[in-house]
Amino acid sequence: MMGRLEAIKQVFLAYFKAELIRSHGLVIGILSLSVWLSLFIAPLLLFKPPGVPPERISGLALTAVMIFIAYSVATWDWAWELRWLMFHGVLEHVIVSGNSVFLLYAGVIPVSLLWYSVSVCASALLLATFLGPPAISVADPVALLIAVLTMVVVLLAYAMLLGATTIGVGSAGPVLELVGFILPIATGGLVPLSYMPKALQTLALVTPFSYPAELIRYSLGVSNTVLPLWETEAIGASYSVIFLLVAYALFRVQLKRLLKEGIRTVSMW
Secondary structure: OHHHHHHHHHHHHHHHHHHHHHOOHHHHHHHHHHHHHHHHHHHHHHHOOOOOOHHHHHHHHHHHHHHHHHHHHHHHHHHHHHHHHHHOOHHHHHHHOOOOOHHHHHHHHHHHHHHHHHHHHHHHHHHHHHOOOOOOOOOOHHHHHHHHHHHHHHHHHHHHHHHHHHHHHOOOHHHHHHHHHHHHHHOOOOOOHHHOOHHHHHHHHHOOOHHHHHHHHHHOOOOOOOOOHHHHHHHHHHHHHHHHHHHHHHHHHHHHHHHHHOOOOOOOO
16 A cells, blocks of 8 residues: 555656656646637627627636646646557556556546646636626535546546547547547537537537526526536536446557557557
8 A cells, every 4th residue: 555655646747757857837827728718808808799798708718728727737637548558569568567546547537636736827807907806606516526526527528428438449639639629619518518519508408517507507597507517417417427328438449459459559549
């Protein structure tokens, strides 16, 4: 047990120093995020509906950014990390040593959470400067807790799904593009479902991604859910667990396949 805790500690320190300090990842990330947010905020300033308080628009924008950054963390920090491990031969070493690959992620996730926290704070500051203080407050603590837990479960499942694809075919590019960029938009990650056409609402509710996003916006007083609250919570919680179990099973199958057939050639796309 102590050996595993020490391994987690060393992984955390290695990633913290390499990603955030030596490579200036934190500074570069904040700068790139600022540019991206500026492009995101500009249309809000130019085309905001008359009569809508800027604070409300800022609140909607901040929740959209929070959800999108969460998807990005799961994509590039968690899922794509497996590709890096395969490309540099680290995954073989972990498997041969008898350790679980999830041991590495126990050290990576704290760095991801640190980056996520800084990114959200920087986004809130920019929005408050150019639009107005985001009109956000904890309207329902229980719903917020359920929202955060279901979002974490969904993101873990999604990362394992991409990881399984990488192990199986050596690339997860098409899946990454679909799930990482198209689905957050199509499933209400950026816009409340109540603002979307009926067809897109139906599509969003078929996926597990929409329920945590709906609960986050509701619990922060930004928008109401399209389904009754209890139904959104119940379906979101059960759907996220099922998604995680399916993704984990697929991930385990691909790991066993890897042990039999060896590691495939890894490509970006």
